Amino acid sequence: MSEILDLEKVKTNLENINENLKKLIAGEVLDNCTLEDTKLQIRSIRNACSQGTQAQNFLIEQEETIAYMQMIVSKDLQAKDLIELSWQFVANLTVQNEKSQKFVWDHLGETLTDDIRIHPIDNNTDKKLMIIYNICRGGLVECSEKFALTLLADIWHRIVEEQSNEELVFVDLFFEYFLVTNQWTLRLYATISAQNRIDILKYITTYIRNDSPNGPIRTILMEYISKEFKKKADCILRNSGDMENSLHPQEVYNLLSVISCATGSELYYNIYARDDALFLSAGALLQSIVALGKKEPNQFTPMTKLEEVAPGSNIDTSFELEISFELKTLLVRTIGNLLCTNRHNQQHCIDTKLLPALLECTNMDARNPLIKEWSILAIRNACYDCPEIQHMISELTEAGQAPNQLLTELNIEMGALRIQPKE
The missing domain is CATH 1.25.10 (Leucine-rich Repeat Variant)
Structure with missing residues (x-):
């Protein structure tokens, strides 16, 4: 009653x-x-x-x-x-x-x-x-779940774009459902637009950085991220007039962002540690970018002048919006993580002559924050318990001071060292 x-x-x-x-x-x-x-x-x-x-x-x-x-x-x-x-x-x-x-x-x-x-x-x-x-x-x-995933990606895009501080519990719950629980998410992800994929990758990077609070992302999705990076990595080096393909460099960047975070996490490291092709793709892309940066000035050329790196510099910071910004850092970070106690990748490093490219990255570069530190770590991991790479390092000799525009401007004589193999 x-x-x-x-x-x-x-x-x-x-x-x-x-x-x-x-x-x-x-x-x-x-x-x-x-x-x-x-x-x-x-x-x-x-x-x-x-x-x-x-x-x-x-x-x-x-x-x-x-x-x-x-x-x-x-x-x-x-x-x-x-x-x-x-x-x-x-x-x-x-x-x-x-x-x-x-x-x-x-x-x-x-x-x-x-x-x-x-x-x-x-x-x-x-x-x-x-x-x-x-x-x-x-x-x-x-x-449909495809509709819901697309809507969720759109919301995350706006959260990032608007720099919203709203506490949106169901954004995380919904993403948890798709990334951790739902076994069909990969099929959905593969069919949505490039922009939606990019936004989802940005969320995944944030999620991994926060130590995957609601559980690890499904292995099949993480493996697919590696597959997509390997398939599309070379588009970083070329342009396309096609609107969909023009987003691919951004997608590759965000795929790499996920991978660089994941390879540093115990939850995901083993997924990528056994992926030889991933290491080879990242190494080849780094070598290509380093070589390209040595040619006439372009978006991959390191920025080392004082006016380019000083905190109070008036230089145009539009380069921070280019696809090249922090790209080498992400590559070196990924390579360094994959070299950690990994004998197969250490051998790949030797076979592909990747070490010189890593050494090139030990210089300051305003386009790539923390690249020097990540390069040192990568070289350290390459050398760890690997006599062959240790021997390669020991064969390098001092050949004078390497050109360093920043040190020249500061009038400092002691700078980085140019190295070359013994004759």
Whole structure:
């Protein structure tokens, strides 16, 4: 008997809410008392959803509910606190209830997704994403996982672009579902646009840097990232007028960013340590970039002048937006990690004559922050327990000071050393 009375109370609250929201949309001003009562009533029906499917089904069976939901997403309604409570209600309505999920998607799906894409990232974004998450996980509504993954990538792109500090719990939960739990994500990832793939790779890099808090990313996806890098790595060195292909260098950069982080993590190192082709591809790309940088000045030429590296320099920093910025650092970092206690890769280093390229990277370069430090680590890992490479290093002799524009400007005589093999 008490449950029937509770449902009747919910129905009465819903009628009052609809009436007051209609007045607001019509431009009427509600007194503070009425506004507060409306908020309490919205909280009441929001909390009623937690009673289970019976309460949720009761709510969606009320004729006024459709009109109420349309009011929720009205662009004319400026009462932010009421909108927030309303989104909370819709989100709670979709929790573990296939019937209400279908109802919400049929009546609000298109409007909801448009709203997510159009509005700036705010505290309601997470509530809207929770609705999509619940519907997607329900599995019986025509909300495809490809659509959801694309929407998620778009949201992450905007979070990065807008430098949003909003705490979006369901962004991480949704990504966890796709990257850690869902066994079909690779099929989805392979079919979405290049820009969406890039945005997902950026999230993966962030996720790995944060020590994979919700569990390791599925091995099959990490292996595919290596496969894609090896297949597309050489596009860094050439241009294409095709719009899709023009994004490939950025994609390669972000593939490499994931790999450079992953090879330094115990969770993923073994996936890549046994991938000989990955080491060879990274080494070949580094050698090509080093050689290219020695030709006439280009985006791969090291920036070593004082005016280029000084913190207060007035030099145009647009180079930081080029695909070459930090690229060599990522390559050297990846190579260094893959050389760590890895006899096969140490032998590849010898066979491909990679050591000179690593030595070239020990100079300061404003295009590649921390490249000197990563190069030293890479050389150290190459030498560790490898007599052949140790012997190669020992055969190098001092041949005077290497050209160093920075040291010349500072009038410092003791600088880096030029090295050459013994004759």
